[in-house]
Amino acid sequence: MTAAGEDDIMLKLLHTADWHLGRLFRSFPEEGALKLSRARLEVLDRILLTADRYAVDAVLCAGDLFDEPNPSKVWWEPAAAKLRKHSSSKRPIFLLPGNHDPLIADSVWAEGHKFRSLLPEWIHVVDRDNFEYILANGAVLYAVPCMSRAGQRDPTDFIPSRAAGDDRIRIGMVHGSTFDAKDWQTNFPINSDAVLNRGLDYLAIGDTHGFRFVPTHREHPPTIYPGAPEATAFDEKDPGNVAVVFFNRQRVATVRQERVARWTWEERKITTLDDLRDLVRRPDLDDRVLRLRINMQVAAPEYDEAELLLDELQGTAARHARVGVLDLDRQGLELETATVDQYCVDLPDVLRSAVTRLKSVAEDPAQRLVAERALFHLYRSSKRRKAS
Amino acid sequence: MRLTRLLVDAFKAIKRAEIDFGPGLNILYGPNDLGKSTLATAVRAALLVPPSSAEAQTYTSWFGSDSPHVELTLVDPDGHFWRVKKTFGTSSPSSAELLHSKDSITFTQDCKARQVEEKLRAILGWGIPAPGGKTGPRGAPTSFLANALLATQTNVDDILQRSISDDLDDSGKLRLTKALSALAQDPLFKEVLGIAQREVDLFFTETGRRKRGQFSRFKEADDKVKALTTELGVLGRQLEDSSAIEKEVNDLREARSLALARIDEANAHLTVVEGRCKNTAARIEVADGIAGAKTALAGIDAEINRLNMVTLELETLEESVKKREDVLAFADTACHKAEAAVHAAEEAHRIATSEDSERERELRRAQLSERVSDLTAKLLALGSRKTEIDAGINARNDAKQAQNAVNSAKATLAQALKNREHACEEVQAGAIELEVARAIVAFIRWRVSLSAIEEATKARDSALSATTEADNKDIEAAALEKKAGKTELKLVKLSESFPSAEQSNALLQLERDLEKAEAALGGGITVAVRPSAGVAIRAGIDQQPSVDVEISKNRTFEAERTMRLAIADLVEVDITAGSAEKRKAVEALRARWRDEVLPIFSKAKVKTRVEIEDLVTALKRDQLALTEQKSTVERLRAEARSLREQAKIHEERAGAGTIALEDVGTRKSAIGAHEVQSLEERYRKAGSPPESKAELRHQELSKEHRALQDELAACEQSVTMAEYQLSEAQKRATELAAQRDAKVSAFQSMDLDALQSQVGEQLLSLQREQAETALHMQSLAAEASSEGEKTQSALLETQEAHRIAKERRDHAFATLGASRVDCSVRRGALNEIRAQVEKLDRNAAVLLVSQREAELAAFPIETPATLVDVESARSNVETANREHNRVKEELNMKEGALSKVGGAALREEVERIEEARVAAETHERELEVDADAWKLLRDTLREVENDEGAHLGRALAGPVTTRFEELTGGRYRGLRLDAALKSEALEATATSTSGDQVLDALSVGTRDQLAVLIRLTIADQLKSTIVLDDHLVHTDPARLLWFRGMLQRTAVNTQVIVLTCRPEDYLPHEGLLIDTQIHDAAAGTIRAINGALAIKCWEP
Incomplete structure (x- = not known):
């Protein structure tokens, strides 16, 4: 997809999800399994370099960044180091707890966890339902975290509707299953019309590991699954990407699929x-x-x-x-x-x-x-x- | 195999002997006749001789009546201990028992009696089959290996000339082949076999079992599969819980949607039923109106019919009046004519008062008068007849009309009867259908009760099952908790005795420092002791345990770092290698070790740091296990709680069944006389409707039935009316028919109409003739004025005619008057009816009926509904609302629980672990296939090799030849053994003598030595105990010395038991010959056993 003219661009975002840091690949031989686990860390560099290359205004990480709520130090410590290393521009990065790594007591996202202390101030953990952040050019981000591993509540219900006269670029970020996904009923179901109902210009979601427009007809403002940046299984369709999103003055979002995977x-x-x-x-x-x-x-x-x-x-x-x-x-x-x-x-x-x-x-x-x-x-x- | 202990009682010359064997070289020494060879026999008896065999008779004790008894303890190649106990019955019954132990301390019986021999021979694998059967040995069993390992003193030729092919089974040959396989084969074959063997050794134990120990490939693969399976089990259970909750939530969501839909449906149904109820009331009202209007219309029509009938009757009467008026007019005319004739006669009489004329006139008058009389009589007769004919015709018409009315009434009655019959049939059919519908409703209710009871029974069972399971889990949890409590207490106590991490680090550091310091000391101490007389010295070399030795000549002690020599309890000398400074450092560290470390070791009850580490590791493992136990307890308690909640729910459900149980009898009796099977079929055909639908159908049918009954009643009323009308019509018709018959009977079968016309014409003709006659009489009167009498007679006749005419006129008048009165009465009645009819508005009545019928038709076609239906629909709405509230409440609860479960993430995890487990299992299978393949290859190679057999001789001959060459200083070489290990030839150096001749020519001593070498080599290869009983008696000291070294080398791997009367030939130095029963030397590889102390033998 071609980006709008550069002069017309109001906001640029990089949207990624489902890093699954700490995932073990136990069906593979030991050495291979280790490579695949490490690949999840290595791809972070390529994601953040892509953000640099496009000079995006913010990076949205839409959940399941860790494979479990309380991963080993060997995963969160280097992850924090990489995020710090690529933070020269101090562009805001938003980390969203997903259903694999929900925000629960003692989780890596908990207030007192050391991982939080390693994050610089421009990296934000979405740790409340009413999370709201003003981005560049007055655009606003609403994000809702997963606070358990399963749930029936549509997280977009927490995003306020667009008020009359509000002409800002409104972006939502949640983690869950749209109604066309497997087990959507109990995996934080996301209404396929949420982007319209909430008056959003872009809905960044995570969960499915393949890049996908929801719905596919693209008549609404985009709702995007960027998929896992490194595949996790053979049956995944179109994994290994991030979404780079451009918003013009008319608040129209244009999405570019960028491959970042090695494997x-x-x-x-x-x-x-x-x-x-x-x-x-x-x-x-x-x-x-x-x-x-x-x-x-x-x-x-x-x-x-x-x-x-x-x-x-x-x-x-x-x-x-x-x-x-x-x-x-x-x-x-x-x-x-x-x-x-x-x-x-x-x-x-x-x-x-x-x-x-x-x-x-x-x-x-x-x-x-x-x-x-x-x-x-x-x-x-x-x-x-x-x-x- | 090696022997560890031998106990002999009352065995031949031995009274009692008890010997513990060492693992290496055992020198059992003692003088001749001590019983050493008897001990060898005892070993053979223990291992090979069945207690009841003839051979056992030779074991009889020399002392008395006690039965010979032997107990032998041995260790097999797998490290298992076996103890065989045999009593060779002389005074007491024979017995045999085999016991097994893994630790050499606790023995348990494995088998006894005859099975002992079978088991022992299988363990030994010496080519001796199990006793009994065709191949079983008789007497004292022997074989090539039994002979080689336990040979008696005088069997050298048995060794050299015996063939392994003579063995009764192949086990010895297979075992030896296996042991010797590496010695002599085709080089390539050997290499391949070597590769296969190495692989097999990696996979299997010596006994052919898969290696499952630590670091084995199977263990690794199996551990991985087990770990994944365990993890999968744990996660699987979590997933089951999770899925169950998710399913419950999804089900409840669906249930909520359904409940909402049911509320909508019930509300819609209520609205419809209310509408239908209103419509039904309005319809009933309209239908009642129609019935009223129709009744009114029928009344009007009845009145109109009555009017028409009366009108018709009046018309008939008026016609009769008219006819009677005509009769009256005719009679009146006749009367006037008769009166005129009277006047004329009176005139004629007056004229004819003269005599002539009077006579002539009198004659003519008489003729005319006669004629008149005749005519008058005829007229009267005809008039009467005409009257009769008219009356008959009238009566006939009336009767016909009445008959028509009867026919019409009959037709009406027939139609009414038909209608009633039809209505009756409909009512009966409706009643049957209604009864069936009622029975189906009762049947459904009965079935509902039965289902409820069944459900309740199931629920009760489920509750009981869940409660039992919960109890079990609680019990299990309690037991586990108790166990965990004990373990925790133990671990706490244990952990208190362990050093802290800091202490451990310090300890490790100190140990390393000490090792470094000791290493820095360097090494090498040699102390030469030169006693002037025999002296007892206790020597402690390095860190080894001290050894007591008696020396009488120069002796050198060597050590690496430290040595302690205590000389005859007089002086103790500590010698340490290294410089003073380094020694000081070592001493300081050792002092620290004693002060700092040993208390810790003492507290922890260990001797080394490694032991502490092992204990700490074990402690951690136990702590982990404890944590797991605790979590298991929690899980069990949670499961028990969950089960109890489930049981509660089931019990509540079961409670509903009690009510159903009370109802079921009543409901069954409500079905009545209907067959349940027939109802079941009808119920199924009706599409198995719910109770409400069936009830609705019953109500509909009930209403239809009532309507049919009303219709039947109306039909019956119509029939009654028609019957009444028919009766009336028949009565009238009968009356009129009687009148007609009375009036017509005189005319027999004549045509009344034709007769009426004929009579009329005759009457007119007679009247005309009478008139002419009257004129003649008048003319005669005029002519016969004189004939007074004639005229007088004529006058009288005319007067009579006048009187008759007058009478007729009067009669006609009277008849007319009566008819007119009758007519007037009828007309009055008619007017009255007409006036009534005119008051009735038939058109309005018809219009009203049409309007009502239109109104009725305007109602929609629908099932009627009553207030009961409305109440039922309202109740359904309330039930649906209650159900919705219940589902909503439950859903809220479950949604709360949903946030605690694993959900899709857990499902993915389980899928991944399942995939990993499949992969691990595949790997394990591949490993097993590979291992089995290597084993199959190895076994196949060995089988092939064994079948070819040639290797055995080569394999054994090689090492024996090497040793024999060494022994004889190269004098002999090239020993050749055949495939069955029988000695074939021996080459002698520097001679051309054939090999077989050389072998035969060997001296007794050399043959003995060769036999011993073959035996030792076999024992060495088999790693099996060998008993040498006073062998090498013909060997010179030099070769004996060589043999001593040879035995010591062999004893490193194989247990060797030497029974000898010359211990100095075998023991390293005479210092070992001390006055204790057992004395170990050379780090325990040599054990000297003083037979004189170990054996109590017979003394004359």
């Missing part, structure tokens, strides 16, 4: 060795979170090659992984047992006898998987020892 999440299913070879040759795997499902039956040498290629993708003790973060399911990789002995003719009799025995074991469906694997171990161990 791209991708799912692949491999059914041939050629596909696997092609995948390994791809140059963009460094920044990929790849869920790889192997489903193919191959002869012993190809099985060996496939294992080597998979080692290359996921890395070994001696070699750096080709894929940034790999979630590998190799249960579908099967050894073609019918031909395995033709690749073992150069082995001693005793080993070939073992091959024959293992092949017969593999004929039992209950033992097939284990026997195939044993055959592969025998094939690989003997070939490698022989070669060395």
Whole structure:
């Protein structure tokens, strides 16, 4: 979307949400999980640099900035440091508690928490229902925090309606589910017409992890989900963005979707060795979170090659992984047992006898998987020892 | 396997022996005939011989009647302790018992009797099958390994010539193959097997179980799955609570919307019912008006009908009057004519008073008079007949008219009857339908009661279940709380005995300083003691426990840093390495250690800092566990509270069932004689309506039924009226028919109309003839003036005719008068009726009926409603309002609870953990597959190897040859064993003699040594105890010395028990031979057992 003419711009905002600092990715291998957790912190720099680049007047952070109300120090301390580091312009930044990190006693948002003391004065925590702040050019921000993990109250109900004669730019910021979202009934439901009912020119919301206009027809002033700046799951649609919002003198908001994510999440299913070879040759795997499902039956040498290629993708003790973060399911990789002995003719009799025995074991469906694997171990161990 | 303890009672020459074996080299020494070999036999008996076997008979005690008894305690490769107790029955019954222990202190029985042998042989794996069966051994069992490990003194050839193939089962061969597998194989095979074995060792214990200990891969994977499962369980429960509340909130929201909708619906229904009620009242009023108007109209119509009838009757009467007037006029004319004839006759008489004329005239007058009389008679007869005919015709017409009226009345009655029958049928059908509707209402109410009872029963059950569950949770919580209280108290006490964090840091620092200072001392102390006579010395080397030694010649003591020598309780010398300054520093630190640290250790009842750390870690773990227990208690209490609240709600619901229970009988009887099944079917066909709808239907039918009854009553009234009219008409018709029959009977079947016309014509003809005759008589009178008599007669005749005519005229006049009176009366009545009819406004009545009917038609087509319906609708509104208020209140409560739950965030968390658990399980499965694959590969390789068998001989021959070469100084090499470990050949250096010949040519001593080496190598490979009973008796001192070293090296890994009468051949120095039963040396790897003290044997 093209921004209005620069002269006509009255106000610029950066709208982000759903950082989920402290989220653990326990379905991934340990190293990958750590990378993904750290990515949530690293993206803060890119978000704040984007704010600098556009010289926005304020940064709105619309909830779920932490994955839980009371995260470990290892998350809130560097987060505070990054916010301080990028605060040279002293532009106001508004931090909103969401349903993952609601404002409750002992939470990171609580008045006495050390995180609050680390924040400079131009960073504001939305810690009351009637939060109101006058921005540049008289624009006004209304924000309503989540004070529990679930609720049925529409947070926009707390935003006052536009009074007669009030021609200021009015911006709302809340966290919750619009009526088209899953579980909206108990996850702080937000009326899809809230922007009209409350007389707002822009409604900044957070919760869904993909960038989204609500509603999509764009006839009303925008209600925007910017989504998570770094994806958190494979099934998220259009994550990794922030919204940069421009308001002209007529109070019309124009929204620009800006990508800030490093990581791209991708799912692949491999059914041939050629596909696997092609995948390994791809140059963009460094920044990929790849869920790889192997489903193919191959002869012993190809099985060996496939294992080597998979080692290359996921890395070994001696070699750096080709894929940034790999979630590998190799249960579908099967050894073609019918031909395995033709690749073992150069082995001693005793080993070939073992091959024959293992092949017969593999004929039992209950033992097939284990026997195939044993055959592969025998094939690989003997070939490698022989070669060395 | 190794032996830890042997107890022997009344066994052959031994009265009692009790020996604790050390883990390494055990030298049990004593003079000949002490019973050392008997001990070896006792070990064999304990391990291999069934108490009831024939072999046991050789164990009979030399002392008396006591049965031989052996108890042997051993440790298997997994560290499990087994104790076998056998009594070989001579005086008492044989018995065997096997006990098991994990700690060597507490033993529990594992099996007894025959199972003992089976279990022991499985543990040993020596190639001896379980006793009994076809393959079970008879007598004293033996095998290759049993022979190798527990051989008797004189069995060298058994070692060299015995084949493992002779074993009764493969367990010994498999075990040995497993143990020797690494020794001699194809290099590639060996490497692959090595890789497989290493992987298997990573995954499995020696006994083939998956490693589940700390740092094992399975444990790691399993821990991860368990941790995630536990977390998932906790979060899952939270999510269930959360989802339950969310669902309740959503349900309540829907319920609230429904309640609001029901209020609207009930209000709308009320408005409709009120309108319908008004309309119904107005309709009833209009319908009543219509009935009134119709009644009035019917009255008018009845009056008009009466008027018409009277008018018709009057017209008939007037016609009769007219006819009678005609008769009167005719009679009057005849009377006038007769009077004129009288006058003429009187004149003629006067004229005919003369005689001639008088006679002629008299004759003619007589003729004419006769003629006149005849004509008069005929006229009279005809007049009478005509009158009769007229009366008959009139009577016939009247009768016909009356019959028509009867027919009309009959038709009206038939129609009325038909109407009544139809109405009656409708009333009956309506009554049946009404009764069914009533029964359905009763049926629904009965079903509602039953449902309420059922619901109440369920609610009561739920309440009971929830209460029980709550009680259980409270009990569980109380127990846990009590346990937590105890634990907390214990932890508090325990934590008080631990150093603070500051103390710990200081302690750690001090320990490090001390280590550094001690390290700085350097090392290496050598003290040479040269006693002039035998002296007892207590030597403390470094930090090791002190050892008492007796020395009589020069002895050197060596230490790394410190040494303490106490010489014969006379002097104690502390020797410390390092410079004085460094020693001072060390001493200072040690003093600090004693002053500062040891009290802390003492308080904490530990000996090292690591132990404290371990205890602190354990304490923290316990504290964590305590916290978890407390939270579990809280959770259980909360769950119990929640359950009790649920139970309360259920009980309240169950209370409603009591009322239903009271009602159900009444409601069932209200159904009446109807079959429930039939009602159920009708109820289903009607779309299973609610009670209100069924009640409404019943009311509608009731009203319809009443309307039908009213209609029937009207029909019956119509029938009565029609019957009355018919009766009246029939009565009149009967009367008129009788009159007609009376009047017509004379005419038989003649046509009255034709007869009337004929008679009329005849009458006219006679009247004309009479008139002519009268004229003739008049002319005759005129002619016969003289004939007085004739004229007188004529006069008399005319006078008579005149009199008759006059009489007829009078009769006609009288009849006319009566008719006129009758006519006048009828006319009066007619006028009266007309006057009444004229007063009635039929058009207005018709108009009124039309207007009322239009009004009625103008009402909408709808079910009628009564005030009861209105009240019912109002009650529904109130119920809906109450329900809404209840739901609203509950919703408010639940919305409050909603803010305390996890919501979508928790759901996402659960989904993520579930995903992680699936991943962890997948990983665990992959790990298991991989582990199983390595194990399968390893086992397959071994099976292949075992089947080929050739490796065994090579494997064992290698190390034996090496040792034998060393022993013989390279004199022999190349020992060859066959696949079954039978010795085949031995190469001798620098000779061309064949291997088998060399083997046969070996001296007794060398063969003995070779056999011992083979046995030791097997024991070494199997890591299994070996008992050597006075072997090497033909060995020279040099080789004995070599063997001593060899035994000590072997004993590092394997328990060796040597039974000997020459301890000096095996023990490192004679100083160990002291007067105690047991003496350990070389850090416990060598144990000297004084047989003379350990064994009480038979003495002659």
